[in-house]
Amino acid sequence: MNDIERILSIVRNQNKWRRFECLNLVASENVMSPLAERVYLSDFMSRYNEHNAESHYQGTKYAMEIERVVKELFSRRFGTSKVEIRPLSGGIANLIVYRSILKPGDTFISPKLTAGGHVSSTRYGVAGVLSLSEVPMFFDHEEMTIDVDKTIELINNVKPKLIMFGRSVILFPEPIKEIREAIDPKIKIIYDAAHVFGLIWGRKFQDPFAEGADIVTTSTHKTFPGPQGGAIIARDDLDDKTWRKIEFTTFPGVVYNHHIHRFPALGITALEMLEFGEKYAEQVIRNARTLAETLFDYGFNVLCPHKEFTASHQVLLDVRELGGGRKIAEKLEENNIIVTKIALPWDSDKDATGNPSGIRIGVQEMTRWGMKEEEMKYIGELFHEALNENKSVRDKVIEFRKDFREIKYCFEVEKYEDYLDGLLGGF
Numbered sequence: 001m002n003d004i005e006r007i008l009s010i011v012r013n014q015n016k017w018r019r020f021e022c023l024n025l026v027a028s029e030n031v032m033s034p035l036a037e038r039v040y041l042s043d044f045m046s047r048y049n050e051h052n053a054e055s056h057y058q059g060t061k062y063a064m065e066i067e068r069v070v071k072e073l074f075s076r077r078f079g080t081s082k083v084e085i086r087p088l089s090g091g092i093a094n095l096i097v098y099r100s101i102l103k104p105g106d107t108f109i110s111p112k113l114t115a116g117g118h119v120s121s122t123r124y125g126v127a128g129v130l131s132l133s134e135v136p137m138f139f140d141h142e143e144m145t146i147d148v149d150k151t152i153e154l155i156n157n158v159k160p161k162l163i164m165f166g167r168s169v170i171l172f173p174e175p176i177k178e179i180r181e182a183i184d185p186k187i188k189i190i191y192d193a194a195h196v197f198g199l200i201w202g203r204k205f206q207d208p209f210a211e212g213a214d215i216v217t218t219s220t221h222k223t224f225p226g227p228q229g230g231a232i233i234a235r236d237d238l239d240d241k242t243w244r245k246i247e248f249t250t251f252p253g254v255v256y257n258h259h260i261h262r263f264p265a266l267g268i269t270a271l272e273m274l275e276f277g278e279k280y281a282e283q284v285i286r287n288a289r290t291l292a293e294t295l296f297d298y299g300f301n302v303l304c305p306h307k308e309f310t311a312s313h314q315v316l317l318d319v320r321e322l323g324g325g326r327k328i329a330e331k332l333e334e335n336n337i338i339v340t341k342i343a344l345p346w347d348s349d350k351d352a353t354g355n356p357s358g359i360r361i362g363v364q365e366m367t368r369w370g371m372k373e374e375e376m377k378y379i380g381e382l383f384h385e386a387l388n389e390n391k392s393v394r395d396k397v398i399e400f401r402k403d404f405r406e407i408k409y410c411f412e413v414e415k416y417e418d419y420l421d422g423l424l425g426g427f
Helices: 003-020 034-040 061-078 090-101 148-158 176-180 197-201 240-254 262-297 325-334 364-368 373-388 394-401 413-420
Strands: 107-110 133-136 162-165 188-192 215-219 230-234 314-318 340-342 358-362
Touching (some): 061 230, 061 262, 090 162, 090 188, 090 215, 090 240, 176 188, 230 240
Parallel strands (some): 162 188
Antiparallel strands (some): 215 230, 340 358
């Protein structure tokens, strides 16, 4: 096998295994629709478009146009003209917002790592790189939500310039409204919606702007099933000075090549979510609750049974008694069930990259493949056989996936074949 054949073989093996033979239950992943995938590959892949109001390159008339169209779609959904889609990830979106509002040494408040905070909002990530002083919110372990009263007291004592809500481990909506009403209105509230952006878009989780957030940062490829990338959205009445800083920090500050080939696929995904987003988000949440209930009935330690387990796409299991998150995630992978190990609130920061207490399960991708409540019950049975009975279920998973090979909640490619012919040549 020569090197070309080796590369092609790796790609073929990845496509076959992860797309058609696995239960992909990683809470931070998804699949694009067939139409979005078709337009992801285009001549835009080879081009630059560094720009402020005007492009610094020639030959960018269509690049400018596609960016405007996608921004208009985001603006339509959130009722604001302040949309920035050039960040390459949610973490970079957070970096841009922090750099635009805070200076080195400034204090901000966010969820700590073991309470589900994203690494970019801790001293280990962007916040540390920018020399910011992170103060963690108080967290209620039993409710798996922020402790509102203690956090309000903390905010009023610390008087930060910025508060970051939103987490990578998020079962329930954040108490934005309660805290916004109790603190200095000058404090900026940011909501990292990366994990739940699709549920927010589908109007089934919470409305950060209506509840008092000033800015939403997000990735575009988790519950929102678009291409990998990031975005920043601000309420329309955010002061222009702050928004100009965000735009300037984006470019020329941080992002030079913003991978414009993402935008056609991002636009298609936005249109699909405008059309199908509510039904999709509703099914995601139903599936998560059904899976959680099934796992609980099989004796797994599923968090928050007193709150119906979850209101998002995520299900959390405490697997300390089974050997820990790393061991269980690896065992499930052997059975073609893909999850992530995750630190739970009683872990240390070091545990997050070691053998933490938990595993995090996300049902959004399997929902996109057409799975509903009955399938979630069967997945729970597979967990039981693999982990409680120590059986191999790999072959069962492969056979099960044969019935789920068509992505739902999306447009039909066939209607647009005339536009797709010759997309990469052949004119």
